[in-house]
Amino acid sequence: MATERDYVLGTHDEELMRLGLQHRVWRPVVLDCWQRAGITVGKRVLDLGAGPGYATIDLAEIVGLSGEVVALERSHNFVRALKETCHARSLTNVKIHELDLMTDDLPKGDYEFSWCRWVVSFVSDPALLIKKLAGVMQKGSIAIFHEYGHYETWRFFPRLPMQEQFREHVIATWRESGGEPDGAPELPALLSANNFLIRSTTPHIFCVRPSDYMWQWPAQFIAVYLPRLMEMGRIDQKFADQVGADLAGAEKNPNSLMITPLVLEIVAEKIA
Numbered sequence: 001m002a003t004e005r006d007y008v009l010g011t012h013d014e015e016l017m018r019l020g021l022q023h024r025v026w027r028p029v030v031l032d033c034w035q036r037a038g039i040t041v042g043k044r045v046l047d048l049g050a051g052p053g054y055a056t057i058d059l060a061e062i063v064g065l066s067g068e069v070v071a072l073e074r075s076h077n078f079v080r081a082l083k084e085t086c087h088a089r090s091l092t093n094v095k096i097h098e099l100d101l102m103t104d105d106l107p108k109g110d111y112e113f114s115w116c117r118w119v120v121s122f123v124s125d126p127a128l129l130i131k132k133l134a135g136v137m138q139k140g141s142i143a144i145f146h147e148y149g150h151y152e153t154w155r156f157f158p159r160l161p162m163q164e165q166f167r168e169h170v171i172a173t174w175r176e177s178g179g180e181p182d183g184a185p186e187l188p189a190l191l192s193a194n195n196f197l198i199r200s201t202t203p204h205i206f207c208v209r210p211s212d213y214m215w216q217w218p219a220q221f222i223a224v225y226l227p228r229l230m231e232m233g234r235i236d237q238k239f240a241d242q243v244g245a246d247l248a249g250a251e252k253n254p255n256s257l258m259i260t261p262l263v264l265e266i267v268a269e270k271i272a
């Protein structure tokens, strides 16, 4: 029986569903990014920290049977979910490895692209991750990242002080677990130290209204992470209820705005 390897956000069913919503919200941005980077039929893509594989599945459908996606993920629950989806969709071009990016070797393969989203924030040693990635990426291949650049951009207008306190708890718990929410800013130096040349850096930040689909991404995160913070003993029920009530109030106000956490897209080419 494999044991579950949890991490700060959790690998429970609600988080699995949340990752699905998050992917659907971000899908147009991601599809555009992959297309600009050159991912197409026949390509071989390495997906680092794939989670339940929502992006993996899209990638597998894009590269088709003449291509391949290799998904690396530590959580047994997420790996099982990804295997089930591949089976249900008869996808035969996905290889799945249940492994730890920090302690295990990355599988060798003639990858032409790598995809890494919201993973650098959670690994204990991003420098080691990039070194390992460089070890398996061939000259001319492209590494693509979508990672937080400045998590503190996340706020509402009119301001919601409790949400801002919630955001600070989020940042603190990620740091306590050994990660760093703003993983993207250190990537350019790490990449160039490992023979990658930065091809582009693009900020993705949105100002959304309650009626926008993108609103659901941070709103869903609040719903799933409040109980997690309570389990950790960081907040009590009263705090959670207040954050929930403030969010519900903001959703009823058609003049509310939300600035999303800044995500940086970094595309780099392996040059040696």
Ligand SMILES: C[S@@+](CC[C@H](N)C(=O)[O-])C[C@H]1O[C@@H](n2cnc3c(N)ncnc32)[C@H](O)[C@@H]1O
Pocket (backbone or CB within 6 Å): 007, 009, 011, 019, 023, 048, 049, 050, 051, 052, 053, 054, 055, 072, 073, 074, 075, 078, 099, 100, 101, 102, 116, 117, 118, 119, 122, 123
């Ligand atoms: C926020 S989720 C993102 C999942 C996926 N990349 C996506 O964009 O939907 C972070 C993922 O990284 C995985 N992860 C964190 N640390 C890891 C490690 N050391 N080795 C492998 N996977 C790891 C978690 O299990 C989780 O599935």
